[in-house]
Amino acid sequence: MKSLVLIAIALGGLALAQEPVVRITPEQVTWVRDTDGSGVERATISGDPTKPGLYVIQVKFPPGTMSLNHFHPEDRHVTVLKGTWYTGTGDEFLPDKTIPLKPGSYMKHPAGVHHFDGAKDEEVILRIVGLGPTGTTRLRPELGNYKKAVEDPAKAELDRTAKKHIDGICSTCHTATLITDTQATRDEWLDIVMRMNSKGAGLSEIDVQLLTDYLSKNYGKKP
Numbered sequence: 001m002k003s004l005v006l007i008a009i010a011l012g013g014l015a016l017a018q019e020p021v022v023r024i025t026p027e028q029v030t031w032v033r034d035t036d037g038s039g040v041e042r043a044t045i046s047g048d049p050t051k052p053g054l055y056v057i058q059v060k061f062p063p064g065t066m067s068l069n070h071f072h073p074e075d076r077h078v079t080v081l082k083g084t085w086y087t088g089t090g091d092e093f094l095p096d097k098t099i100p101l102k103p104g105s106y107m108k109h110p111a112g113v114h115h116f117d118g119a120k121d122e123e124v125i126l127r128i129v130g131l132g133p134t135g136t137t138r139l140r141p142e143l144g145n146y147k148k149a150v151e152d153p154a155k156a157e158l159d160r161t162a163k164k165h166i167d168g169i170c171s172t173c174h175t176a177t178l179i180t181d182t183q184a185t186r187d188e189w190l191d192i193v194m195r196m197n198s199k200g201a202g203l204s205e206i207d208v209q210l211l212t213d214y215l216s217k218n219y220g221k222k223p
């Protein structure tokens, strides 16, 4: 830039030295993967976020990945480019209490505000603009940088079925608290569920296994 100005002055013919126009298509973005195993990727579009001055960066979250609570020393202006971004504030990590922002949305993270956010069902790409130098302070660094925000959808579906059985079948003869107050090993749960079946719970072989898995996972006891 300086040399351009010098050339311009030297030539005397140019009133103003002009910087070249910059165009970057999505395909030209050079992504760099974080080294923490989270799968989160970053790209610098303009400037240098580690240095004073304006920077433009992009961040890509793989599906189901969210940052744990943190804050930055500078205001950050965030635009969602792709996917639905789930945004939360505060000191607790509560993925279910996040506010979804669709592509085209904007959010300002003011300096110092504690937040957590990321992707749930699909990949998310953000463009972030701020005045460097940036930094990230984790509220609980011992927990790492990111966390899986959604369980395996297939597993979540099994859990839903198990809960449906407990509410619809198991709670017809006694309260659900009789179940949730019990702690048992997997073998003991299998015995209980089989015994309840012989009383008339009427679960199929598959549902007996599914429920036994669910109960021993959530109301388990080490053998």
Ligand code: HEC
Binding pocket: 165, 166, 169, 170, 171, 172, 173, 174, 178, 179, 182, 192, 193, 195, 196, 197, 199, 200, 201, 203, 211
């Ligand atoms: C037909 C009525 C009936 C249904 C349906 C039923 N229970 Fe029971 N459950 C009982 C009775 C009666 C008891 C009291 C103990 C007994 O008689 O064995 C009991 C006791 C229990 C207990 C207390 C611990 C124990 O070993 O006795 C647990 C836990 C339990 N049931 C879980 C379940 C689960 C899980 C289901 C759903 C798969 C279920 N029950 C469905 C009638 C039922």
